[in-house]
Amino acid sequence: MRRPPPDAGVEHLLRTEAPQVLGALTRRFGRFDVAEDAVQEALIVAGRRWPAEGVPQDPRSWLIRVGYRRMVDLLRAEQARHRREQEVGRTELALGTPERRAAPTGGTDDSLTLLLLCCHPRLSPVSQVALTLRAVGGLTTAEIARA
Known part of the structure; x- marks a missing residue:
């Protein structure tokens, strides 16, 4: 199922607003790489919605809000992944070092x-x-x- 491409006006508006939205999110979070991903996803959502629903009254604010929410999701996922990796690393370290291993008892199963x-x-x-x-x-x- 292919979606029709956004009309020229919406596409031009998205191209014009994208750098401003990227700058706002980068300034807020200090993470250019994640902000860039969040802006791209906000532009995709806008490219799908705006031709059908119409352009919002303040398109830049709309894009910033959608990008902000996506950026929060991305950062939370990154933090959760980091915590899991650290937990696995600590476990492997504890099990990998012989003196840190639990001493087997006669009934250990x-x-x-x-x-x-x-x-x-x-x-x-x-x-x-x-x-x-x-x-x-x-x-x-x-x-x-x-x-």
Whole structure:
């Protein structure tokens, strides 16, 4: 489904306003790279909406508002990714250094940890079941396939 290209007036307006919007977002957040992505997404939204709904009364403010919201989303996603990476790094560091590893006790069973890893939400349910049967249940690939 292809959308019709924006008319010449809207396209000219978007080209005229884009540098001003980019400058406003960069000044507000101090991140040119993220601001550039947010402005591009705001321009895409405007290019789709304005020909059908009409150009807003203050197009620059509209673009800044949409770009601002997108930029907040992008920065939040970046911060969340950074926190996850740091957590993984700390875990790998703790497990990778022998003196930091938990000393095994006579009754330590890593089956629960393995089960949780096999059932990670990023895996499809079919993959979760197959990995669990293989890693925790000890079944062979052929046995899993027959089941």
